[in-house]
Amino acid sequence: MELFLTNTATRRKELFTPLKAADVRMYVCGPTVYDRAHLGNARPVIVFDVLYRLLRHIYGADHVTYVRNFTDVDDKINARAADSGRSIGAITAETTQWFLDDMGAVGAMEPDHMPRATQYIPQMVAMISDLIDKGHAYAKDGHVLFRVRSYQDYGKLSGRSVDDMIAGARVEVAPFKEDPMDFVLWKPSDAAQPGWDSPWGRGRPGWHIECSAMAHELLGESFDIHGGGNDLMFPHHENEIAQSCCAHPGGGFAQVWLHNEMLQVEGKKMSKSLGNFFTVRDLLDQGVPGEVIRFVMLSTHYRKPMDWTEKKRDEAMATLQKWYTQVGSGPAAAADPDPGVVGCLADDLNTAGAIAGLHQLSLTGQAAALRASLQFLGLMGETVPDWALAPQVDLSDWVARLSAARQSALQSKDFSEVDRLKALLTGAGVEVRMSKAGVDLVPGSGFDAARLETGA
Structure with missing residues (x-):
């Protein structure tokens, strides 16, 4: 190579x-x-x-x-x-x-x-x-x-x-x-x-x-x-x-x-006088996982200024939770990292391109290659971390409700109830996936059952 x-x-x-x-x-x-x-x-x-x-x-x-x-x-x-x-x-x-x-x-x-x-x-x-x-x-x-x-x-x-x-x-x-x-x-x-x-x-x-x-x-x-x-x-x-x-x-x-290049925080140079100075340990102690810090860093090419923002942090955590859920918590996959991901890195450490490659692996359901590529980039260890594991909850009743509402909407062309249920689920920390095959609900690590009960 x-x-x-x-x-x-x-x-x-x-x-x-x-x-x-x-x-x-x-x-x-x-x-x-x-x-x-x-x-x-x-x-x-x-x-x-x-x-x-x-x-x-x-x-x-x-x-x-x-x-x-x-x-x-x-x-x-x-x-x-x-x-x-x-x-x-x-x-x-x-x-x-x-x-x-x-x-x-x-x-x-x-x-x-x-x-x-x-x-x-x-x-x-x-x-x-x-x-x-x-x-x-x-x-x-x-x-x-x-x-x-x-x-x-x-x-x-x-x-x-x-x-x-x-x-x-x-x-x-x-x-x-x-x-x-x-x-x-x-x-x-x-x-x-x-x-x-x-x-x-x-x-x-x-x-x-x-x-x-x-x-x-x-x-x-x-x-x-x-x-x-x-x-x-x-x-x-x-x-x-x-x-x-x-x-x-x-x-x-x-x-x-x-x-x-150097790092900024919310578009400004990090400095104690601006009150935007913090250590890696500060973030870790606040509950920001190390993989999230790494993901945000790798999202920008090394020769460009890197802007740390709360939005990027939250998006990185959500993305990693989704990927970790997708690859599961079993033993490490015996797959090599994806050649496309490695190829991006070989082009002057194009880490942003490599992350785009991870998104593509996720979309196409290539869980083994996704896992190996995450590990290659240092974004995952041998097992899925506890913070990223989806809670074990039974959402079968909600799947049935959303499926019924969706079926009814397809006939009446009124999707207001579908939209209401989706908003309720999303607000409670559930990822809603709907396709021709049916409805799939994936609770994230921030899942809040109480919010579902309140809106039921």
Whole structure:
């Protein structure tokens, strides 16, 4: 199967050709673990989880390596520790597990490697020393900085020149910088901050060097795919490329760059000031199933802004309930995912097209293929979840009433009683299906028998 991906570096949708088909490698920038993951944090996790599943399907599970890091040394973490009085280690251990639990709830598989930055400090120190030796970095006042102008392709990923970046952005000016655009590889730590011994004194790494060192250690000088949100394109990914290509000029670092767009809530940027900021855990605790969160995310192509709305959430829950009822609660079907669904994903992760394919499978009654395709997209586990199971109720009397009313209406041409009964059933959470074969009533998980009794 051919796989096409839109490469940010070339700005084109291209045929993906791995460096080694038997060893496909992908790196995705992970979270800084100091608090709960907000809804926007879940989008890249879900996007690249789908890509991971697709790569495993095409090349074989044993031939794909997925790395997603945890940044567990950062000034935000230090501030949280100072404010709470808790240790940095306790905070990062707790928030790392929170992240894994919440992402598991939205159907994300765990990557093959999940390196913590603090586990790779020696590799970072070695890379920084190498960059100094090659003239791409310099030490001053306990800091080590990367010489941006020593890498002539700097800005190529984001499409900006160094001079334009300086003119259009607030750049930290510091006495230890040779150039305003130079960025920190290592910085000194005081007694209250986490720190490690280095040739430049006790200190800690800058943010950007982490991913370069961990990607090199786990995936090598050249690997296939690097992903993340488009907010990371500059400066983080730009700086990663510069560091890695200068440290390992014989390698090409990432061959393909993928960036997902950002998330909005009801058409507006999510922010605490607007009161529309919430975490994945907030939604889960409110009773929104993880599969519903995932479904809404996948309904929009990864390169388009994703708008989370209550309407989309409710529609997603209703759709999944219908599909889960259709495929039943028996053992997993021994069917492969539908080729049409997989084909949509192979076309630059067209998840919206894949969901349209699921609708078609449902309409045509292909329950086994629907179940396998839902599982392939991470929208269903081995069994139907309890929240989606239709309640076991006897609606045979209502089937008889609606059938009789329908038969009478066909003769009198007055469908007012049919419409009244349908509205009553629908209002009580019952899906009404009428065809030439007869009447079928399917209660949803929100079925309310009391409403039927009231309107009887």
